[in-house]
Amino acid sequence: AMVGTLTYAQRRNVVPDPLVPVLLRGAARQNRADMAFLVETVDAVVRARRSPGGGRGAGDGDLLDRMLETAHPESGERLSAENVRRQVITFLVAGHETTSGALSFALHYLARYPDLAARARAEVDRVWGDAARPGYEQVAKLRYVRRVLDEALRLWPTAPAFSREAREDTVLGGVHPMRRGAWALVLTSMLHRDPEVWGADAERFDPDRFDAAAVRGRAPHTFKPFGTGARACIGRQFALHEATLVLGLLLRRYELTPEPGYRLRVVERLTLMPDGLRLRVRRRASAGTDAPRTPSSAPSSPSSPPSGCPVTGAGE
Template sequence: MVTDEKPPKPIPKLKGIPFVGSTFDFARDPLGFLTGLQRQYDRLVQFKAVGRLITLTLTPEDAKHILQENNRNYVKSAAYDVLKMFLGNGLLNSEGDFWRRQRRLAQPAFHKQRLALLVDGMNRETTGLISQWKNRDLTGPTLVSEEMMHLALAVVTRSLFSSDVKNHLENVSESITIIIQTAYKELFNFFPFTRNWPTPRTVRYRRAVRKTEAIIYEIIESRRRQPAEIRHDDLLGMLMETRDEETGEQMTNQQLRDEVTTIFMAGHETTANALSWTFHLLATHPDITEKLREEINRVLGPDNLPTVETLRELTYTTQVIQETMRLYPPAWIFGRQPLHSDQFGDYRVEVPGADGMLICPYLLHRDPRYWENPETFDPEHFLPEQVKLRPTYAYLPFGGGPRLCIGNNFAMMEMQIVLTLLIRDFDFQPVDQKIVEPEPGITLRPKGGLRLRVQARPNTGLPVS
């Protein structure tokens, strides 16, 4: 039988080194390797890494196809096994019907009306840092990236547990740091069978997991023993209250543990890095900082704290945060595993054969096809008239489709509060002229940490305690 159907075009494929493909090039300089591919190819390109055939997508249309239009054909890639070591079967890692049920259960806790209850806690933690800085000798450089890590952990801890965990905060902070460091190392461990070997790092990691789990389970059990009329306006309380609309069931202790640890990691590491990059960019763009400060002073005045209502008026502040996450998206890359073959225009990704699909927001966010002056820090990229000109999936700081990050509103609210209060009260300046390089791992960190000169502004902001 004669058919007019065209055969699919072959997807461009890198040759690489026999047996290992492009493994070493990708591991040595992930951003440089992927950026080089973006310059050479328009839509799709394949390469071998760790014995797997990876397909890199380079357009918003294909990202939308994977994440939204045909999302049920894709599951999380094998790289998420590293996160599953600690996070368990929370929203970030779970799949299928179980994920859909967990999403239904967790969603009410992240509605904007419920999140409004957390604003006071975010203000308290941020003003606490302001008081510390105003009582500290800030003559030398401040390791802002570390300060943001501590602040983001304090915010997410208070948001999750109110004051229940206050006595454990130091232990939690130390344990979470060990867990994150281990996950970073394991991300580029090309011999996953070694993860269970009793190395010193593995022993420290397991001890940190046990310590964190013990604290979380202790808080959950303590809450369950309390009378029903006692309510907690925190995320754990909201998660414990919610019931499945179809079955009436609530989350088990194990499910609560997995969701809490996922929020811990996602709400701590990513937000801290986004804030660090924001202060770095503002320190090197004083004109944008002044425009930002003008809006903050106009909306909040010299000493008012942000509220849900005033946050909506901080439009330029929001644009600054959006632009930071364009240049330095904390979730800079994510992978999907195709379950069946799929069509991308004239190309066809074959299963079996293709082992994984990569979507890289870092590349999409800097693609000159969708962004004017893509390497320039310019919050006006997010003026409404500019946003309308771009494909929606050209900007993916929180992913997209049904698996859009459930905590995106929480993260934006926290970043707005921290940014407005610190910029109102402090000046940030570079320590030197060295270029701050991004370090790609699970998230996109400033390599070696971010140090800035921080100086209190005269006669502004909250009083020194």
Template structure:
């Protein structure tokens, strides 16, 4: 969709980087590997709305609290599949995350799967989450006072195993493997390819240059499809009744001719979507939270004290997870600074004007740059500072609406939000109760981007408490 009309009025000029070239646009200073952090830096220079032109493709970024509040108005705006997300249709097809608004399978799958994220359903996942967290601690116990643990790698193992078992009753044997599961390797390759080639493939020359990379990506996509097809085939061929999980909901709807039934190809797309989105973002959130805990001993001590007081020595019941209110604030603050799904697109559904200055016609779209929104002045004088007390109840009430968006917005917001939060708080509580964690004092946070965000090269030394 065009964003042309967003910068046509004399009183609403949208700034852009200084050194713009004919044809090539704003190629000076572009970073293919870290486009989110690159755009954050440009936003710091140009303000809460700016434009980037990459080889004739125009992108408008917005992060001002007032702008995002208006973009969250579902009577004027809807989800837009920005190029980076649209490119993931190679992976997820018309799954919940990558479907266009007009595609019928989105609403069918949403209606079909929403019951899997009710409170009663969440309660049924609690046992599995505890079991997988126990496998993590068994793995880490072998490294106490020894080799540092690779945090991002282990959080990825944990969250993949959790969504595999809770959603599809399928184990990836994540903690018994020497190397990451091939599905993870293929997924990382596919996500990285999508990010690196989004801009490059916008021209005929770029598409030609990307052919070799495309061929490698086909192999990754085929492997992911094979893994998912095996998950589905194992369930379908089983003589026993399937457990009440996401996969069973989809297969039973097909068997019983439910009006929300989806075909076999879309079942694959939904499984891929949940396997990718259901673990990639949560593993990043856990990794960032552990990074900040390791850098703030006072916060770490307070979080550990809360876990000790609320959980004691017993295995935590479902209701006790939500009682870790300070741990939850640590997680929320980590997602404020580094929301692991860092941007989303919003498209005008009517002719309108954004904040009374920027005319938008039907189909015009902008990208909400979430890390920049989460550093808006409404967060105080030092928005770069890690402070879990940003999420004290009284501060939450005093802030404007729509300034915290780690799960997106509107009807297309993350369906698995409560699942992710329950899992993440449970895992953090498990780690904090069992270990003292020590980061490498020489490490400086490096954020890897593969459409999602993740600390790179971050390790911890662990000691039993």
């Protein structure tokens, strides 16, 4: 239902208003059904959480508990049921494809470069030790794992572009005249592969591009996987912490190898993601008992343009 509503919204953006009732009549009917399903699903979760014993309170619970139980410190006002519903749907829509896409790209590259995977895994083992459930601070200490994610987001930012409107007549970059109100679209993948910024090997996967010294030596505004400005992704820190935790747990439990014959293909839906990505996973000898004991092929994100530079279609 969620994918259906997103697909409808994208189609709706390109169909002129007078033609919507004619061209999208069936799609609009399905969209209403999809929206109703989303609303009822979320409302059922909220009802269950509000039931006796269903929540743990704002202090100890999760994000939903906090939204339901936390009052404004001055007015005492709480979020309305409709507001909570919309927030939950926003988390679902904005958080599922983006984080899973970034993780899928990171896993693809770690499977292809076992030396980098070993380096990241060694950091996880050193920082987390025997902790059954790593705490917040332990996740934040996985600096190389975070660099792996940043490099995956550099090559394949899940948000493919962002735009800017000229506030006044100007000349962009000293070359391109723009009148007030004109728009420029920044293709994030091309920004992140500019050889003048990232070097002649900009197409190569190298997490060390994000060590502290390299970041300090780079011009600002050259790495924008979460957009930029006041409307940049509000969930950036949440997503990065979540992705670092998940990637650390996967490295801790599994060895990764590529599926023979798989070639990275990338599709743009709402976000960029690998198409039909498959990896082979093997449980590590020191991992927990919740991981599979035999090699398997594990499908990842769904959804086909060629890999490499999004414009040239260079393969990887």
